[in-house]
Amino acid sequence: MGHLLPTKSPWARTASSGGGVATAPTTNGRRVSRYAPGAQVAHSARERASYTNSLATRAPEIAEQWHPPLNGAKTPHDFAWKSSYAAQWKCPNGPDHEWRAQISSRTHGDAGCPFCAGHRVSVTNCLPALFPEIAREWHGKLNRPLTPHDVTAGSKRLCWWRCRRRPWHMWRTAVQQRIAGTGCPYCHRSAVRR
Ligand SMILES: [Zn+2]
Ligand SMILES: [Zn+2]
Numbered sequence: 001m002g003h004l005l006p007t008k009s010p011w012a013r014t015a016s017s018g019g020g021v022a023t024a025p026t027t028n029g030r031r032v033s034r035y036a037p038g039a040q041v042a043h044s045a046r047e048r049a050s051y052t053n054s055l056a057t058r059a060p061e062i063a064e065q066w067h068p069p070l071n072g073a074k075t076p077h078d079f080a081w082k083s084s085y086a087a088q089w090k091c092p093n094g095p096d097h098e099w100r101a102q103i104s105s106r107t108h109g110d111a112g113c114p115f116c117a118g119h120r121v122s123v124t125n126c127l128p129a130l131f132p133e134i135a136r137e138w139h140g141k142l143n144r145p146l147t148p149h150d151v152t153a154g155s156k157r158l159c160w161w162r163c164r165r166r167p168w169h170m171w172r173t174a175v176q177q178r179i180a181g182t183g184c185p186y187c188h189r190s191a192v193r194r
Contacts, residue, residue, distance in 0.1 A: 055081045059107045065089045081107045094124040121152045134178045137161045
């Protein structure tokens with residue numbers, strides 16, 4: 001198959017039109033070509049990278065979040081922008097904003113960094129980072145093994161709290177509720193009674 005170079009091959013055309021698995025020259029869509037740059041990782045026609053359909057060309061702003069060390073020697077030039085390859089990504093907004101996602105999920109309807117979006121917890125969006133005063137009321141023992149660093153400030157998770165003024169006051173409520181401004185219900189009750 002030496003005459004079937006990537007630029008002229010039928011599967012390169014199929015890849016750019018977004019079609020299904022090509023018939024030739026890969027018989028099962030899995031055979032590795034020695035000619036395509038992303039050959040070792042490409043699995044089907046839509047995965048084939050060419051200059052015009054590569055991730056680097058079609059979605060440079062997403063390619064910028066490519067994680068060089070974690071993706072090894074692979075680069076955004078090696079993958080089609082519709083590839084289903086699960087790559088590693090890195091966002092500049094936090095040292096631990098690193099995640100794995102299919103290239104196609106990023107280039108088609110991308111939700112962006114899951115840490116910036118608050119879907120996953122990081123050093124930049126955990127409770128102590130954003131609300132240190134509230135994190136101080138975290139009940140270490142009752143929430144074990146969870147720590148305040150394991151929850152985002154917007155979390156709906158029910159957690160135990162210990163009143164900072166009267167440490168024997170303990171209650172359970174969602175992190176989100178604390179952020180919304182609710183405090184110790186016992187202190188609140190006695191304040192109302194007064
Ligand atoms: Zn981020
Ligand atoms: Zn209290």
